[in-house]
Amino acid sequence: MKKRVLTGIKPTGYAHLGNYFGAIKPAIELSKSEEFESYYFIADYHALTTLKSKEEMQEYFYNIACTWLACGLDPNKVVFYRQSDIPEVFELNWILSNVTPKGLMNRAHAYKAIVERNEAEKQEKDFGVNMGLYNYPILMAADILLFETNLVPVGLDQKQHIEIARDIANSFNKKYGETFVMPDGLIEEEVCTLVGLDGRKMSKSYGNTIQLFTSENVLKKSINRIVTDSRLPGEPKDADCTVNKLYKLFVSAEEAKIFEKKLLDGLSWGEAKKELFEVANRYISPMREKFEYFQAHKNEVDELLRLGAKKARVVAREVLDRVRKAIGV
Numbered sequence: 001m002k003k004r005v006l007t008g009i010k011p012t013g014y015a016h017l018g019n020y021f022g023a024i025k026p027a028i029e030l031s032k033s034e035e036f037e038s039y040y041f042i043a044d045y046h047a048l049t050t051l052k053s054k055e056e057m058q059e060y061f062y063n064i065a066c067t068w069l070a071c072g073l074d075p076n077k078v079v080f081y082r083q084s085d086i087p088e089v090f091e092l093n094w095i096l097s098n099v100t101p102k103g104l105m106n107r108a109h110a111y112k113a114i115v116e117r118n119e120a121e122k123q124e125k126d127f128g129v130n131m132g133l134y135n136y137p138i139l140m141a142a143d144i145l146l147f148e149t150n151l152v153p154v155g156l157d158q159k160q161h162i163e164i165a166r167d168i169a170n171s172f173n174k175k176y177g178e179t180f181v182m183p184d185g186l187i188e189e190e191v192c193t194l195v196g197l198d199g200r201k202m203s204k205s206y207g208n209t210i211q212l213f214t215s216e217n218v219l220k221k222s223i224n225r226i227v228t229d230s231r232l233p234g235e236p237k238d239a240d241c242t243v244n245k246l247y248k249l250f251v252s253a254e255e256a257k258i259f260e261k262k263l264l265d266g267l268s269w270g271e272a273k274k275e276l277f278e279v280a281n282r283y284i285s286p287m288r289e290k291f292e293y294f295q296a297h298k299n300e301v302d303e304l305l306r307l308g309a310k311k312a313r314v315v316a317r318e319v320l321d322r323v324r325k326a327i328g329v
Contacts, residue, residue, distance in 0.1 A: 042064050070290035
């Protein structure tokens with residue numbers, strides 16, 4: 001029996017290299033395997049914790065949806081849908097809320113980070129916290145458990161969400177009988193901490209991302225903004241630098257060795273960034289063309305997502321019916 005894989009991305013900004021190498025690429029590679037049945041979704045309701053307007057929602061939603069398709073997701077081989085098109089997710093969210101200890105939510109990383117920031121700034125502990133943000137891990141658990149998910153490709157920073165989903169499923173199963181499949185996280189160790197322009201983890205919250213689909217000129221400017229040290233041309237460069245880490249993502253192992261040797265032999269930072277741009281642009285260009293096509297044909301994207309939701313709801317109804325029967329509804 002095939003294992004079921006599920007993953008999603010919030011439409012809270014433009015897709016960047018961290019999204020691609022950390023989640024999209026490994027998820028699409030899994031979808032090509034005969035061992036797996038793949039479910040991929042756009043987590044638009046999750047994005048409500050961050051987005052400020054309907055214009056942002058529309059802009060970022062289509063950016064992410066078109067990105068998946070441009071990067072090689074085949075809607076004929078996977079179930080590709082919009083989270084908001086699956087009402088069963090939100091019914092299950094409420095049911096799971098009633099078996100989830102408040103203390104478990106108190107320990108969620110996102111909530112703890114806000115509390116710590118507020119304490120440091122001498123604000124009231126829950127200043128700026130709404131219930132959507134606080135209960136976010138329960139909705140994520142509903143996304144996962146509703147489809148009897150076996151594997152969830154995630155970055156290292158998202159590992160806790162899988163653990164929480166397992167804790168919630170275990171609480172439900174103990175109370176009402178074996179109902180949910182226990183999911184596992186699938187972490188790509190090589191890219192789970194992809195670095196950004198400033199050497200920290202690539203993240204929208206740090207403003208250090210390299211946008212995946214943008215013009216060649218903007219891509220070049222982004223790469224030129226990568227922070228480097230003060231070593232002059234001719235001086236050996238650190239092989240652990242951001243430029244080298246990013247370069248390796250776009251080339252073969254042999255090409256990576258050649259570039260690293262150039263750095264150790266004193267390649268200037270300017271030339272190093274130029275070479276990084278060339279390999280990155282070579283890699284991205286074919287996908288960029290597909291992305292631009294889907295952006296110009298959003299009606300096709302909507303139809304693909306509608307068909308995906310129709311397939312997803314067949315499974316969702318079966319699981320939710322089982323849950324409803326377990327709780328006596």
